[in-house]
Amino acid sequence: MQLQDYVINDIKPLQVSDKMSDLQMLFNQLTYSHIPIQRDGVYIGCIPETDAHCFEGTKTINECSYTAEGFFVRDTTNWLDVLEAFAQNDSNIMPILDKNNKYIGYYELNDIMHLFNETPFFSEPGGVLVLEKGIHDYSFSEISQIVESNDGKLLGAFISEMDGDLTRITLKIGSSSLNEIIQTFRRYSYNIISGHEEDSYIESLKERSQYLDKYLNM
Numbered sequence: 001m002q003l004q005d006y007v008i009n010d011i012k013p014l015q016v017s018d019k020m021s022d023l024q025m026l027f028n029q030l031t032y033s034h035i036p037i038q039r040d041g042v043y044i045g046c047i048p049e050t051d052a053h054c055f056e057g058t059k060t061i062n063e064c065s066y067t068a069e070g071f072f073v074r075d076t077t078n079w080l081d082v083l084e085a086f087a088q089n090d091s092n093i094m095p096i097l098d099k100n101n102k103y104i105g106y107y108e109l110n111d112i113m114h115l116f117n118e119t120p121f122f123s124e125p126g127g128v129l130v131l132e133k134g135i136h137d138y139s140f141s142e143i144s145q146i147v148e149s150n151d152g153k154l155l156g157a158f159i160s161e162m163d164g165d166l167t168r169i170t171l172k173i174g175s176s177s178l179n180e181i182i183q184t185f186r187r188y189s190y191n192i193i194s195g196h197e198e199d200s201y202i203e204s205l206k207e208r209s210q211y212l213d214k215y216l217n218m
Helices: 020-029 061-067 079-089 109-117 140-149 179-187 200-216
Strands: 034-039 042-048 093-097 103-108 127-134 153-163 166-174 191-194
Touching (some): 020 034, 034 061, 034 093, 079 093, 093 109, 140 153, 179 191
Antiparallel strands (some): 034 042, 153 166
């Protein structure tokens, strides 16, 4: 993925000598959560919109620059780390610096999310499984082996939740049928949190439960 194609330069960082009214006006015109600012041509951070409107417009940005948040990514940062930076800083704009700390532009969150949606995890057909197992009891090598030994193709996997001693792993699997894969995970003591509609084990339990209810109500 060529992130260079998504670098945007249509908004230049404001200077600390500019008025807060300039920053507030820019926020009113845009939908960005933050605006980058510079001091003597050097990027010093982004001021969030929520803070910008708390100051009088006659003040200079320099007087309010202590509210700036110094997040950024490098022009060499891969897209997944860029996406993580967006999440960690609760921002929809991400300044980009080169190796010499020179500001070269920014990314928009929507563009990076679009890249994420183009990955095989989302774009390829398949089923999604959410597994749960002890934090010290699972391994991705074992998970891959289970999927591939049942003629499945692992399109993606990530840790979606960690709660105490339990870990949840979300999988995207390319397979015509997930039932055998699900049954194998159960034999390896994985708990199936969310599975495919073809999970015949669950459907069988539901049918037996319904039959038992009818029998008891006769």
